Amino acid sequence: MVSLLCNPLATVEQLASSPSQADGVPMDLETSLRWAGCTLIQSAGILLQLPQKTIATSAILFQRFYLLSSLRSFALLDTVHASLYLSSKLTEHPTKPRDIINVTSYLLLTPSPSPISPPPGKTDPPSTPESYYVPESTYYAQRTRLLAAETSILKSCGFQTHASLPYTLCINYLQSLSALSGDVVRRSFGHLTDALLSPSLLYLTHQPNALAVAAAYLACRECGVKLPGGWWEVFDVEREELGFLVVGMRGVAQFVDEQVKVWRGRGEGIPWGLEEVDMCLERRRVMDEAMQA
Amino acid sequence: MATKGKSRWEDDEEDVAEETRRKVEKESRKKAKAEKDRLKAEQEAAVAAAAAAAAEQTAAGSDQPPTKRRRLDADATPPPAGQQDSNAPLKLLRYTPPEIVPCAHVDRYEPLNRIEEGSYGVVSRARDRETGEVVALKKLKLERETDGFPITSLREIQTLMASKHPNVVNIREIVMGDTLKDVFIVMDFIEHDLKILSEDMQEPFLQSEVKTLMLQLVSATALMHSQWIVHRDLKTSNLLMNNRGQIKVADFGLARYLGEPTPPLTQLVVTLWYRSPELLLGGKEYGTEVDMWSIGCIFGELLLKEPLLQGKNEVDQLSKIFELCGIPTEENWPGFRKLPNAKALNFPRNRLTIGSHLRARFPLLTSSGVDLLSRLLALDPSQRITAEEVLRHPYFKEDPKPKSAEMFPTFPSKAGQEKRRRHMSPSAPVRGDAPALQGDFGGLFGAQDEEEVGAGFVLRMGR
Numbered sequence: 001m002v003s004l005l006c007n008p009l010a011t012v013e014q015l016a017s018s019p020s021q022a023d024g025v026p027m028d029l030e031t032s033l034r035w036a037g038c039t040l041i042q043s044a045g046i047l048l049q050l051p052q053k054t055i056a057t058s059a060i061l062f063q064r065f066y067l068l069s070s071l072r073s074f075a076l077l078d079t080v081h082a083s084l085y086l087s088s089k090l091t092e093h094p095t096k097p098r099d100i101i102n103v104t105s106y107l108l109l110t111p112s113p114s115p116i117s118p119p120p121g122k123t124d125p126p127s128t129p130e131s132y133y134v135p136e137s138t139y140y141a142q143r144t145r146l147l148a149a150e151t152s153i154l155k156s157c158g159f160q161t162h163a164s165l166p167y168t169l170c171i172n173y174l175q176s177l178s179a180l181s182g183d184v185v186r187r188s189f190g191h192l193t194d195a196l197l198s199p200s201l202l203y204l205t206h207q208p209n210a211l212a213v214a215a216a217y218l219a220c221r222e223c224g225v226k227l228p229g230g231w232w233e234v235f236d237v238e239r240e241e242l243g244f245l246v247v248g249m250r251g252v253a254q255f256v257d258e259q260v261k262v263w264r265g266r267g268e269g270i271p272w273g274l275e276e277v278d279m280c281l282e283r284r285r286v287m288d289e290a291m292q293a
Numbered sequence: 294m295a296t297k298g299k300s301r302w303e304d305d306e307e308d309v310a311e312e313t314r315r316k317v318e319k320e321s322r323k324k325a326k327a328e329k330d331r332l333k334a335e336q337e338a339a340v341a342a343a344a345a346a347a348a349e350q351t352a353a354g355s356d357q358p359p360t361k362r363r364r365l366d367a368d369a370t371p372p373p374a375g376q377q378d379s380n381a382p383l384k385l386l387r388y389t390p391p392e393i394v395p396c397a398h399v400d401r402y403e404p405l406n407r408i409e410e411g412s413y414g415v416v417s418r419a420r421d422r423e424t425g426e427v428v429a430l431k432k433l434k435l436e437r438e439t440d441g442f443p444i445t446s447l448r449e450i451q452t453l454m455a456s457k458h459p460n461v462v463n464i465r466e467i468v469m470g471d472t473l474k475d476v477f478i479v480m481d482f483i484e485h486d487l488k489i490l491s492e493d494m495q496e497p498f499l500q501s502e503v504k505t506l507m508l509q510l511v512s513a514t515a516l517m518h519s520q521w522i523v524h525r526d527l528k529t530s531n532l533l534m535n536n537r538g539q540i541k542v543a544d545f546g547l548a549r550y551l552g553e554p555t556p557p558l559t560q561l562v563v564t565l566w567y568r569s570p571e572l573l574l575g576g577k578e579y580g581t582e583v584d585m586w587s588i589g590c591i592f593g594e595l596l597l598k599e600p601l602l603q604g605k606n607e608v609d610q611l612s613k614i615f616e617l618c619g620i621p622t623e624e625n626w627p628g629f630r631k632l633p634n635a636k637a638l639n640f641p642r643n644r645l646t647i648g649s650h651l652r653a654r655f656p657l658l659t660s661s662g663v664d665l666l667s668r669l670l671a672l673d674p675s676q677r678i679t680a681e682e683v684l685r686h687p688y689f690k691e692d693p694k695p696k697s698a699e700m701f702p703t704f705p706s707k708a709g710q711e712k713r714r715r716h717m718s719p720s721a722p723v724r725g726d727a728p729a730l731q732g733d734f735g736g737l738f739g740a741q742d743e744e745e746v747g748a749g750f751v752l753r754m755g756r
Contacts, residue, residue: 009390064393089444090451092549092556097441147441151473154442158394159450159467207388236386 005169007060008160010067010204023070024281030066031199033076033277035259036116036270037062038197040080043114044103048084050093052193053165058087059196060163060203061153067204068156074149077272080104081142082149090161097143106132108272115260116270163203166192166212173216173235179225187219188212194252195245202248206241213237214245396469399477402430418482428465431478442476445546450478452522452548460513462533462541483533483541485704487595490534493704497598500662504695506540507592508684513542514588515680518581524548525562526721527587529594538701547721551580561722563587565610566600570621571674573611575633582674588683589669596655615640618670619648626673661688 020030038059045055062083065074081100088095106112109132111120134142154161170188174180192215195202202211213232220227232242263270271277402419408429409416419430433446453464465479487506491498498506510532517524525547533541547562558579560572569586571579593601602617604610615621620640621629629635651667658666665688668678678686689695 006388006390008393011392014393067393068395085441086447089442089447092552094444148473150441154467154476155396155469155473158396159454160391160393161447161451162454204393207390233385238385 005164005207005209007162007164007203007207008064008157009207010064010201014067015201015205019068019070020066020072023072025071025277026284029280029284030071032259032262033071033271034063034066034201035197035199035256036263036272037066037076037080039114039116039256040077040104040107041084042193042196043107043112043116044080044084044100047103047107048095048099050084050088050095051091052167052189054084054087054091054093056165056167056193056196056203057091057163058083061087061157061161063201063204064157064160065153067201069152072274072277074152075145075272075274076270076277077104078142078145078149079153081146082153085146086150086153086161097146098139101139101142101146102134105134115256119264164208166208166215169208170212170216173212174220177216177220177227177231179216179220179227181223181225184216184219184223184225187222188215191215191218191249195249197256198248198252199255200248202245206245209235210237210241210245214242214249217242218246218249396467399430399468399470399475401468402428402479404430427482429480429482430468431480433476433478435474435476446476448549449545452517452524452550453478453545455520456513456517456522456542456545458513458516458542460509460539460541461516462543480543481541483535483543485534485536486530486543487532487534487540488528488530490704491529491595491598494598498595499693499696501693501696502701503592503595504689504693505538505698505701506595507588508689508695509540509698510542510588510591511680511683514584515684517542517548518584518680521551522548523551523581524584524587526564526567527584527591528564528567529591529600532591536703538696538698544721555580564721565607565719566590566603568610569674570611570614570672571629571632573607573614574629574635576674577633579674581679582677585669585677585680585683586674588680589666592666592669593655596658614672617650617654618667618672619650621672622647626676629673659688659691661686661691664688 018025018027018030021027025033041058041062042055045052045058062079065079065083081097081104084100085095085097107114107117109118111117167189170192171180171185174184174188192211195211195215213235214237217227217232219225230239232239268280268283269276271280401422403422405418405420405427407415407417414434415432417430417432418427420427433443435443435446450464450467453461457463462483463481465481468477468479469475470477510527514524514527524542524545526544527542531542531544533543535541549558555578557577560575560577560579563569563572563583567587567590569579569583572583590601602610602613604613619625621635623630630638649667649670651663651670655663655666665678665683665686668676668686669683671677
C-alpha cells in the first residue's frame with residue numbers, strides 16, 4: 001500500500017467533478033484559491049523553518065483535501081493551518097498551532113517577498129509588530145478551527161496521509177546519469193517545488209518518479225548537460241508523460257505572475273474565510289449582471 | 294593427406310598455388326560458416342533476451358505494486374528492446390495507484406463484543422454488514438486530546454499501513470463515527486494471542502514450532518526495519534496467532550519512523566520485561582536494535598513457556614538482565630559508561646557475574662540455538678544481530694527443521710476466547726517523561742559486595 005515510488009492519485013472522475021465547482025465556485029476562482037493556499041503554505045513553511053519535505057507534504061494534503069471537499073464548506077485559511085500542522089506531525093517536525101497562526105498572520109498583513117503578501121508601499125509606515133499581532137481571542141478561534149480542519153483532512157483522505165516525494169529520487173536519477181552537480185540539483189528542486197503550485201495538480205496526477213524525471217530533464221536542458229537519448233524510459237516514464245510534465249512545470253512561473261496580477265489588480269483581498277468567499281461570489285454575480293445589462 | 298605427405302618433396306609451383314587456393318577457399322568457407330553460426334546464435338540470444346525482458350517487464354507491471362527489490366531488478370537490466378529495435382514499444386513499470394477515498398462510517402460494521410481495553414483504546418469484534426466477515430475494531434482514545442489528532446495515533450496508522458506483510462496484522466481501513474472524535478482502525482480479526490495460547494498449553498512449543506514462529510516474527514520485523522520503522526513494543530501478547538499456524542505482529546501504538554540522523558526519541562518505550570539494557574540505562578539514541586532485544590526475550594519465552602526476564606521495576610529488570618547475560622564491561626560493551634543511568638553503576642566483579650549464563654538456563658537448546666539467543670541478547674546494541682542476519686542463522690537450518698505452518702495444531706476456539714483475559718504482565722509504558730532511575734541505584738550495586746557469595750547475583754532496591 002505504501003511505497004517509496006507510489007502515491008495515491010486522483011481519479012479522472014474526481015478531477016472532472018470538483019465539489020467546489022458543484023457548490024458554485026467558478027473554476028478560475030478555485031484554481032486561484034488553490035494557488036493562494038499552496039503559496040501561503042510554502043511561504044509560512046519557510047518562515048517556520050520547516051524542511052521542504054514537511055512543506056511539500058502539507059501542500060499535497062491541502063490539494064487532496066480540496067479534491068474531495070468544497071471551498072465553501074471549509075475555509076481556505078483553516079485548511080492551510082491544518083495541513084501545515086498535520087504534515088509537521090507526520091514528518092516528525094512538530095510545530096505549535098500558535099507559531100503557524102502567528103506566521104500566516106504576519107505574511108498576510110505585512111509586505112514580504114512572498115507573492116501572497118500585500119505589496120510594499122501600500123502600508124507606508126514600516127510595519128510594526130502591532131500591525132500583525134494576533135489577539136488572544138482570534139488565536140483561540142483560529143486554533144479551534146485548525147483542529148477541526150485537521151480531522152476533516154484526515155477523514156476526507158481516509159487517513160491516506162502518506163506522500164512520497166520526488167526530491168530524493170531526483171538526486172538518485174541525476175547520480176545514475178552522472179549529471180549530479182550543484183547547479184542541476186538546485187534547478188531540479190526548484191522545478192519540483194514550483195510543480196506544487198501547478199494548476200494541473202501535478203502531484204495528484206503523476207507519480208514521484210515521473211515528476212523527478214521531468215524536473216531533471218528541465219534542469220539538465222537549462223544547464224546544458226547532455227543526456228543519452230530516451231533516458232527517461234529507464235526510469236519508467238513515457239515520452240508523452242514527460243512532455244506533459246515539462247510543459248506543466250515550465251508554465252508555473254507564468255501562472256504565478258498572472259495570479260499575482262489578478263489579486264493585486266482587484267484591490268479586494270484573497271477570500272481566506274468562508275464569508276469572504278461568499279462575498280466574492282456575490283460581487284462576481286453583481287458584476288456579471290451589470291455586464292449583461 | 295598421405296599423398297600430400299609423399300609429394301611434399303616433389304611439389305612444383307602449380308601444386309603449391311593449387312594448395313594455397315584450396316586452403317584459402319576452405320578458410321573462407323569456414324569463416325563464412327562461423328559467421329553464419331555466430332549470427333544465428335546472436336539472433337537467438339537476442340530473441341531470448343527480449344523474451345526474458347518482456348516477461349520480466351510484464352511481471353513487474355502486473356497489478357500488484359511490486360516490491361522495492363523487484364523494482365531494482367527491472368532497473369538494472371538495460372532496456373534490451375531499445376538496442377535491437379528502437380521502434381519496438383517499451384513496456385514500462387506501471388503501478389495501479391491507490392485512490393483517495395474518504396473514511397466510511399462505522400455503521401458499516403455491526404458490533405459484536407469487546408475483546409480488550411487498554412490505555413490506548415478499546416478493541417472490539419464486529420461484523421462487516423456487507424461481506425459478513427468478522428473484523429477487529431480498535432477505537433482510538435481521542436477525548437482528552439487538546440493538541441488535535443495525537444501524533445502517536447498518526448504514527449500507529451502510518452506505520453501499520455506501511456507494514457504490509459503476511460505476518461503483520463492486516464489493516465483494512467479507518468472508519469469514523471458521528472463526531473470527529475470517533476476514529477476506528479479496522480483490522481482482520483485474529484483468534485488468539487501467543488501469550489494466552491502458551492499459558493493454556495501443557496507443554497512448551499516444540500523446537501520445530503519455535504523455529505517457525507521465530508522465522509515469521511523475524512521476517513515481519515525485517516520488513517519493518519527495512520522501511521525504517523521500529524515497533525518498540527514487541528512482546529508475546531502483541532503477537533496474534535490464527536488457526537493456520539501464522540502469527541501476526543499487532544499493536545503499533547508505539548511504533549514510529551526512524552530517520553537519519555536519528556531524531557530525539559523517548560526511552561519510555563517497550564514493556565519492561567522486553568526492554569533492552571540501553572533503554573533501561575537511559576540511552577537517548579537507539580534504533581532497531583531495541584526490537585531485536587525484545588525478539589530475544591520472546592525466543593526465550595517460547596522455549597521456557599514463561600517470560601524470560603520478569604523484573605519488578607527498572608532496576609530489578611537491569612539486574613535480571615545482567616544476571617543472565619553477565620555484567621557489561623568496557624570490553625563487551627565499549628562506551629556503556631557514557632549512558633545517563635550507567636555512570637554510578639558499581640558492579641561486583643567475580644566469576645559469577647562475568648559472562649553469560651544462557652547455556653545453563655537453556656540446557657536443552659543446541660549450541661547454534663544458544664548462539665542465536667546470545668546474539669539477540671547482546672548487551673551492546675551495536676553487536677546485536679539484525680533481523681536480516683537472524684533469517685540466515687544456522688539454527689534454522691539444522692534439525693529439527695522448522696515445522697510448516699499448515700502442520701501446526703489448531704487451538705480450540707473457546708466461547709470466551711473473544712474476550713481476552715487480562716494479562717499477568719506489565720503493559721507498555723504510557724506517554725510521559727522517562728523516569729530517571731532512583732539515586733540509590735549505584736549504592737545498591739555497591740552493597741552487593743557485602744552479600745553472601747554463592748547466592749548468585751541478587752540485587753535489591755530500596756529496602
